[in-house]
Amino acid sequence: MNATRWVILCCAYGASLLSTAILGFPTRSVSWQQWGGLALSWAILGVVAGFVVPRFWRMSPRLPIWIAAGLVGALAVSHLQLRVPQMARNDLSLLVPQLEGLATVRGQILNMPTLNRKQNVRFLLAAETVNDRAISGKVYVTVPLLQGTGLVPRQGITIRGILYQPKPAAHPGAFDFQGFLARQGVFSGLKGYSVESLTEAPWGWWQIRSRIIRAQVRWLGSPTGQLVSSIVLGRRAVDLPDDIREAFIQAGLAHVLAASGFHVSLLLGVILVLTRNLAGGTRLWIGMVALSIYVGLTGVQASVMRAVIMGCGALVGLATERKVKPLGLLLLAATLLLLCNPLWIWDLGFQLSFLATLGLMVTTPRIVEKLDWLPPTIATLIAVPLAASLWTLPLLLYVFNTVATYSIPINILTTPLISAISLGGMVSALVALIFPLAGSAIAWLLYYPAQILIAIVQFFTHLPGHSWAVGKIELWQLFLVYGAIFLIWQLKHVRRYWGGILLFCILLIIAPIYYNHLTRVQITVLPTQPLPAIVLEDRGKVSLINSGDEDTVRYTVLPFLRNRGINSLHFAIDPQYDLQQGWSSIFEDLSVKTFFAIPEREKSGIKDTKGAKYQPLKAGQTIKLGSALTLKVMHTSPSVFQLKTQEGQWLLVDWQVPQPQNPNPTIQSVPIAQSEILLWSGETLKPEWLKTIQPKVVITTSEKTVPDPQKQIQLYATERDGSVQWQLGKGFEANIETTDLNNSIL
Known part of the structure; x- marks a missing residue:
């Protein structure tokens, strides 16, 4: 069978896996009937292609090859369905609703524990028993830093803590924690308080990684040492400080902190140079051993495995003195990886690695030709990041809804530094395995290059417009x-x-x-505690009421605004006497025209409003948010707003007792009016309020706030339903739909 036929079969396999997106996979559950229908469609498509394609392609293979391609596609869909993680009958997650209070879980650690943003230790645990009851399944565990220090993979432990069900995305743009864990076959979480080791720490690659990281941090210090180690081993193997990691991500340099094809290519290039005088077979074995060690240090990741397979193919070509076709090798690597794990087709690392490599192969030479007026080295330096960006940018926009504005110039400027740090870090790591102090000395030479790299990243990430929210693309x-x-x-x-x-x-x-x-009129109540953040969109003009704390802004408000493609606010309104700490982050990331706040507090505690005009927030004030929405301040203690829309009137009430300026507010002391929609936060909503306001819809942060809702009232609770959206002409919609966890894995 010639190369063309193999290409058709490989492409059919990959394309059929991608076609599962038609079913909504991997963002929603898919029934077996839908899987079967898609597989049958591919089998039929193969037959149809066998009759149609030869009419337009003179060199087309015959009918049997196209039928085989259709069958390959059908088998690929079935293969993917079989590999989707499923919940076992005795999975730990099924017992979560039955277990109240503390639970004791015994099991074995599956991966290297790392730190999360709250400086807690996190890892996956293969559960064996819960409260001495035999169970199965994996669980996502977080424990305090002191309890988690010293834990390593394959170690047996017992944890006391609280079990919980991971939550899905609560609003558009939110991180789908439930889906993220489900893709790894994890359906429950455990917030641990105490850990007891049952076995000694076994040997593993973690010991070599720790030896390398300690040697590089010894004289480089923090965070420079962790940065060098992360560039060499990938951020999954190193606990890099959050501010450094976020800065690199915002600058468009996230790939620098991930073990990728760049590192494998650099390692392989060094090996080929050092072994240039050896026989081809010897170079092959040395190269394959080195690549295997690198995989052991970084862990099995799709991007690394893609580069390793291609590297092995190149080594075989050198050993046999045969020319290797890069595109064919890339297709072979992708097919082999997807045969091993078809779920990798929806792994972002695999997708970016494949697209970036393809872009470098087919687009870089053409860009270099266009830049023939520049020296070849400089032309290549410009062409490489430009080609990779052209092929990966659409996918990044689809996933993250934002674009790093200065990504290409930053990549061009930092490529020499990154290459030097990567090469020096690899040499330092190799020497550290033999003599740690010598490895530390070599790593120390990278101090100034690493500091310059950090300075460049911080400079660009502090420029205006360093990140631009485009919005969700379909x-x-x-x-x-x-x-x-x-x-x-x-x-x-x-x-x-x-x-x-x-x-x-x-x-x-x-x-x-x-x-x-420019045409949308929408009100979104975000699921934030203790107060809901409210985003009001009125035909291009966007306003925000309440910001919450910094975590609320980082994980809820900003992701939602990016999902909407919002880069500026016309009005930012803070009706609270106690400063909401999240406003500083809002002013840092968004352009705000006018900031309304309580006069007694004004801008105290906010260091820089970035040019936003301050306006006092007073009772009786009317703020025209746009052509369709008007906000009136009814009261400031407690906060009561009246929001008028073209389809009805809202009443926004924050009933916190006691109030700073009104210790004992009553319904008689606060001016209210009948409203179709009541947005309530704070104390329990009393029946007399419902009788006075007579709402048709009530939105609260918790369903416990309305103990006895009337049947004619539609009740939304953001704690249960996620974000609640009202759109002109479409009415209300809750973000979270009740799903059966047994049928929903992603």
Whole structure:
């Protein structure tokens, strides 16, 4: 069978796995009937292609190959379905509703414990018993730092803590914690308080990693030492400080902190240079051993395995003195990985690694040709990040809804530094295995390059507009953009119009988002505690009431605004006497035109409003939020707002007792009016309030706030329902739908 036939079969396998997106996979559960229907569709498509394609492609293979391709596609869909993690009959998660209070779980640690943002230790545990009852399943564990220090993979432990069910995304743009864990076969979580070791720490790759990291941190200090180790081993193996990690992500340098093909290529290049005088077979074995050790140190990751397979293919080509086709090798690597684990088709690391490598292969030479007026070294330095960005940017926009504005210039400027640090870090790591002090001395030479790298990243991330929220793009837009990119790559007569096609792709992404932004009238109540953050969109003008603390802004408010493509606020309103600490982060990330706050507090505690105009918030004040929404301040202690829309009137009440300026508020002391919608936070909502306001819809932070809701009242609780949205002409919608965890794995 010739190469063309193999390419068709491999492409059919990969394309069929991608086609599962039609079913909504991996963001929602899929029934077996849908899986079967998709598999049958591929089998039929293979037969149809066998009759249709030869009419347009003179060199097309015969009918049996196309039938085989259809069968491969059908088998690929079935393979993926079989590999989807399923909950066992005695899975620990099934007992969570029955277990109240503390539970004792015994099991074995599955991965290297690391620190989360709250400086707690996190890891996965293969559970064996709970309260001396035999169970199975994996559980996501967090324990205090002192309890988790010294824990290592494959160690047996007993943990006392509280079991819980991971929560799904509570609002658009939120991190889907439940889905993230479910993709790893984890359906429950455990917040541990005490840990007891049952076995001694076994030997493992973690010991070598720890030896390398200690040697590099010894004289480099923190965070420089962790940064160098992260560049060499990947951030999964190193506890890098949050501020450094976030800065690199915002700058568009997240790939620098991840073990990737760049590191494998650099390692392989050094090995080939050092072994250039040896026989081909010897170079092959040395290279494969080195790559195997690197995989052991970094862990099995899709991006690393892709590069390792391609590296092994290149080594085999050198040993046998045969020419290797890079594109064929990339396709082979992708197919082998997906045969081993078809779920990797939806792994972001795999997708970015494949697209970036493809871009480097097919686009870099063409960009270098266009830059022939520059010295070759500089032209290549510019072409490499530009080519990789062109192929990965649409996917990054689809996943993160934002673009790092200065990503390409930062990558161009930092490539020499990153190469030097990576190479020096690898040498330091190798020497540290033999003589740690010598490894520390070599790592010390990287201090100033690492400091310069950090300074460049911090400089660009503090520039105005360093990150631009584009908004959520749909799957059909993503496929159309990549379809256009593939047409430019494959068809010469289309390539002549690459500028127009590029403009079409930009408009295809931006136009629908900004059309919705300019026409949408929507109110979103975000699931924040103790007060709900409220985002009001009125045909291009956006306002925010309440910010919450810094964690609320980071994990709830900003992700939602990015999902909406919002980069500025017309009005920011803080009705609280106690300063909400999240406003500083809001002013840092968004452009705010006007900031309303209680006069007695004004801007105390906020260091820099970044040019936002301050306005006092007073009772009786009316704020026109746009053409369809008007906000009136009814009272400031407690906070009572009246919000008028074209479809009814809202009453926003924050009933916190006692109030700073009104210790014992009563219904008689606060001006209220009948309203169709009541947004209530604070103390329990009393029946006399419902009788006076007579709402048709009540929105609260907790359903316990309304102990006896009337039947004619529609009740939403953000704690249960996630974010609650009202849109002009469409009514209300809750973000979280009740699902059966047994049927929903992603």
